[in-house]
Amino acid sequence: MSTVGKAISLLELFSVDEPELGLSDLARRSGFDKATTRRLLVALAGHGFVEQDIGTRHYRLGAGLSRLARIREARFPFLQTAVPLVRDLAASTAETVHLSEFGVDRLVTVHVEHPAWANRVNIDIGQLLPLHSTASGIAYLAFARDETVKACLTGSLDAFTAHTLIEPAAISRCMSEARERGYSICDQGYEEGVISVAAAIRGADGFALGIIAVAAPKARTTAAAITERGLAVREAAREISMRLNGENLQILRRQA
């Protein structure tokens, strides 16, 4: 692995649940030597990608990341545009709604709204979702470039539950249905007892940029609720796409 890759994989050890980690801990989890880990952290800290707590000496993600993320967001206001509609959808469905972007080969969860229920589907910001076994993933693939779809369906696919579809043909069928319907459904494909619907947020070129999804405990979800939520999530995705493409038409056209 390249040195840069190592440094980034250190950053990826941080999560919402564990936002601060010590040197030895980072070394242990990354598998790098303590000295190596430290040198990487010092390099990262030199550019504000990590900060070190003065008291505990633990490391945490730094302001430099916020800076770059905001620069990205200024060019392409995905979060800014989508979050209000995610909120609305969370309010109207009273279930967990999450927003994801595509990154490398998975979906990256960038925003989540949780309902007040005690029994709810819990998703953390930053969580990575596989493409083939989540409603979000299927909705993305339904409007993704052929290369992306092919890259996803080649190689063996993990089965997370007994319900996970792992045959390319079955997944393709799901994608077609999602494309026609305007939203995808995934019944316990990633976690037992969770049922989700999702719809793709699309650019001016027609390809998916991100995903909005509603996830709920299957126990309290009727078939009628699924349809209702599906239509709502489809509508929300359409609205977000419209707002994005309306305001930034020229930029998005350039990408096409």
Next chain:
Amino acid sequence: MSTVGKAISLLELFSVDEPELGLSDLARRSGFDKATTRRLLVALAGHGFVEQDIGTRHYRLGAGLSRLARIREARFPFLQTAVPLVRDLAASTAETVHLSEFGVDRLVTVHVEHPAWANRVNIDIGQLLPLHSTASGIAYLAFARDETVKACLTGSLDAFTAHTLIEPAAISRCMSEARERGYSICDQGYEEGVISVAAAIRGADGFALGIIAVAAPKARTTAAAITERGLAVREAAREISMRLNGENLQILRRQA
């Protein structure tokens, strides 16, 4: 420079004004060889820190950065908490209001609200501000750790305009005034014709975490307006600090 540092300095070439850059361009600006630049970009792309436009082959900042920034923000909801108050302040002052965090040795602008005026102070998200010659910097230093202050005042300080204070003693005086007053004033210390007031957002330990500032063209700014804005920005900073420390008291205490 470490390889990691080189990779990050590539990321830092992107800005709000130039959010997409080609390989040769990046190589030229960074001073690295084209082959080196590309290897670094490939490593970054492998983790979603940059993406490549399929059409133009240009690179842009990637979703992986948004992910990490959101994880950071989940732990320490600086933006989330502060942005509404930045908006309010922008509305009531009708001038540019910006929010910054401390990173490495400078301030990192993470949010900006611009007024409707054509003649206004323009600040981009991601812009880096020096500590010694901006209202924001002085307000930060006024409540920073001694090491930080010392590190800033040692070595030669750049004079950006004829008004820039560069003698440590004069800067210390500014800091003291800011500490007593509750807000700092910087009269054309960074750019000719711009006058700013700023106040520190502080953690439970009393040290500055970030800064909120109002910047305006000096031409239309009266002494009375400065005082009024100073009090408003002080109040906004106090409110943000309170909200941050109220909700996350246990976390912030731990840092103390």
Next chain:
DNA sequence: AAATAACGTTTCAAATAATGAACCGACCGC
């Protein structure tokens, strides 16, 4: 209170990964 374990940090010879000049094919404007 002493012993011990764990932590962050530094060092330096050995190992490995980064480097860059040259090269390739593709594309663009002339």
Next chain:
DNA sequence: GCGGTCGGTTCATTATTTGAAACGTTATTT
């Protein structure tokens, strides 16, 4: 068709990264 620029690739040379060991400090255990 031609010169220029682009993104991308190659490979011997070179410089950077690496990790075991050791140090001083700080918690934890005995």
